[in-house]
Amino acid sequence: MRRGVTLADVAAEAGLSRSTASLVFRNDPVVSAKARRRVLNAAEALGYVYNRNAARLRTSATKTIGILTPGPTNPFFGGFVGALEHSLDGAGYTALLGNTSDSTARETELVRTFMEYRVDGALIVPAAGSPAEFGEVLSKLEIPHVILTRRLAAGSDYYVGSDDILGGRLAAAHLVDHGCRAVAYLGGPLEVFTHVDRSSGARRRLEESGTEFDSAWSGYCETSSAAGFDLARRLLRESPPPDGIICHSDAIALGVMRAFQDAGIAVGSDVRVVGFDDVPDARYWWSSLTTVRVEVDAIARAAVDMLLSLISGEGTGTQPVLVEPELIVRESCGCSIA
Known part of the structure; x- marks a missing residue:
């Protein structure tokens, strides 16, 4: 029986170590662009497909982040989610999206679903009317998280939003x-x-x-x-x-x-x-x-930076981040624009 192509085969084809090849598939930024191309080209030539489920069994990190928002009714959140995904992608993470439709019950359910999928952390826009106890739910589940754009009544050191x-x-x-x-x-x-x-x-x-x-x-x-x-x-x-x-x-x-x-x-x-x-x-x-x-771009970058610092254990003493908004003048106020 012909055995499947292994990561060791890819590394040998690329002329690099197995550990370097592994870092490439885990999107580790320590690997040079040249080495990354060699590994990916070798994988394509050999027909190798990286098994992320098996990798998760070998390491505690899943490289996934849960994103919770009220959903698409408000067009603001479409662009905001895109900005969050862009920042996460640059850090080697994949987003798992959940829409609460501003339901507090669904909010709690989705957070538990994130835990079942073993996300490394969560970026959460609370549902309207989220109780102060929601923060306690997150703490008990021991999931690193950052609250976004809508602060909780109980407050949170791990908050990023607009001023x-x-x-x-x-x-x-x-x-x-x-x-x-x-x-x-x-x-x-x-x-x-x-x-x-x-x-x-x-x-x-x-x-x-x-x-x-x-x-x-x-x-x-x-x-x-x-x-x-x-x-x-x-x-x-x-x-x-x-x-x-x-x-x-x-x-x-x-x-x-x-x-x-x-x-x-x-x-x-x-x-x-x-x-x-x-x-x-x-x-x-x-x-x-x-x-x-x-x-949104500045808020997304700050939120992802804060969450990754919490995941790495370096986020103690973090303070809430408020990003300054800007007035954009057009016609609806009576101003004329060129």
Whole structure:
């Protein structure tokens, strides 16, 4: 019976040691590009397929990371997951994705599933309404993890996200500079701290300038264009909008602006609108959306760096990381762009 091709055969074909060949298939950065090409070319020539399941039995590391997000309803998370995967791929890790649909029960179930697959760590955007005990669940499971973009009520040293208080201030300051007499903070789920921080940052800046905060138009909704559209239509039946609106997300802003268009309200003059996130399509909307950019690439890099330091045992004493957002000025606030 003809025996299968082994890793030793590949190493011999490449003229390198078996340990070097093993490092290549484990994506270890210590191996030079030239040696990597020799091993991969030898593997292809011999028809060798690396058995990762067998490798996992020989080592404790699986080189997989669980990523937990609320799912695709909010377009922000599509780009964010892509940025996380890019950073993980550069470090030699593969992502295992899970969508909670903002269900706390599914969130706990997926974390346990990650453990069954023996992931080396997890990057977690908590579901809306995640209890303080969720952090304790993670600790008891002894899985290295970093909380992303939505902080937990109990707090966590292992957190990376945008500086949402600053983001709220940036949005409010821009509308104040436009001379808005009243400003609302519209949409988003009440039970996430992202909403709490962004709206509180905005309200503080409005108070400093003596600008009215319009509580009647500061309703809550899920983070989607459909929800923003429905909320704006309902509020329009009850009262006219303020002349400045900060939307919890770009997705919500799109729905809100469509509702205004249908009602004959001019975005950029009758009502000035600012979103949050700077999703790729925001610049192509009519009117193009002024928004607070959440720096997803910087957050992803910082989160992966923090998680890998925890996995290696070097992450003790880690402090939360807040990445500064940036105001991106377009047309929906009334500014003109070249």
